[in-house]
Amino acid sequence: ALACASMDPARTRAALLKVPFIVVADPFMTPTAQAVADIVLPVAMSCERNSCRTWWTPVRTMVKVTSYYEAKSDEQICLELGKRIKPEHWPWADDKEWCTWYLTDQLNPNGTKYDRTWQETVENPSDTSCNGTAYWDWDATYRKYEKGMLRPDGQPGFNTPTGRIELWSFGYDHWGVDPLPYHIEPPESPLSTPETYKEFPIILSGGGRSFEFFHSEHRQLPTMREFHPDPLITVNPTDCERYGIHDGDWIWVENSRGARFRQKAKATIEVMPGRVHAEHGWWFPEQDGAEPNFYGTYDSNLNNMTEAFRTGQGGIGSAIKSMLCKIYPCKDGDVLPHDVIAEKGDFAAYEPGKPYDPVEEPVVTVIK
Structure with missing residues (x-):
């Protein structure tokens, strides 16, 4: 969890x-x-x-x-x-x-x-x-739909109210939710929060897989850690030069509410300038498991940057794959995330049911 x-x-x-x-x-x-x-x-x-x-x-x-x-x-x-x-x-x-x-x-x-x-x-x-x-x-x-194998009455068709393939859920109409796919900007993005973008000019995404692990599993396996010892964040060489980062450096990734995590920079053209991709699921079984470290689970945790209660229509979808950040090298003596959490409880407080900084969602025009 x-x-x-x-x-x-x-x-x-x-x-x-x-x-x-x-x-x-x-x-x-x-x-x-x-x-x-x-x-x-x-x-x-x-x-x-x-x-x-x-x-x-x-x-x-x-x-x-x-x-x-x-x-x-x-x-x-x-x-x-x-x-x-x-x-x-x-x-x-x-x-x-x-x-x-x-x-x-x-x-x-x-x-x-x-x-x-x-x-x-x-x-x-x-x-x-x-x-x-x-x-x-x-x-x-x-x-099976031709042979009456999908419906309880044995009639041809699909097990839907109409018996046909339904390309949207009629329940969405009942709930007042748009049944068709639509695009909306994340709560923080170059378009939805241009002022925040000036100070946090990097778009962060995460969730990509590596073959050695499955989500947070297998960090305790010596062979897998030999192949992949550290969490990696991919950074374009242009951004490495701009922010004083070298391949293999530990760097901080920080957002507008002060949440941050650290991973090792991997300089690569796999990502465009202005974009970084961080790994998820990291913890370190070789570290101290006692409070407040908990095997270092907070220190390289991409989810420090995500926030609850930010969802799309009907509570579906959340902005956990795209957010704004800034990056900079780690230094000796930097305060680690688990120490911040131990002292303050979290990076920033917010009321249940409310986001940290309410952002007016852009108006979305759906063409049907």
């Missing part, structure tokens, strides 16, 4: 600390576990659990082949907790029995049920492609 998913991570932690009791279940100690958990439960990895997964299709099973320390699977944790709180709602003897219920008692969209137990799926002699996997013929059927 703190290293990756939260707009304004300091605010997120402050909110979570108001929850009376928090349990974090995770295979690894993370910044969030250190920052908010009363108890941390070690979770079993795939080879330590009996489970199944159905991301639509196919059904896949996992079979426990080993165990380590006190780690338990999600299924075990839920079952044991459920039996203590409301045993009549948790009648399954073990994780295998619960998986069988999950597989066989749930209706597919066409009203059919899966007809094999978890154990039968594991053995799966009828499927020579791979034991433990079962594919769904319905999903592999083409042109």
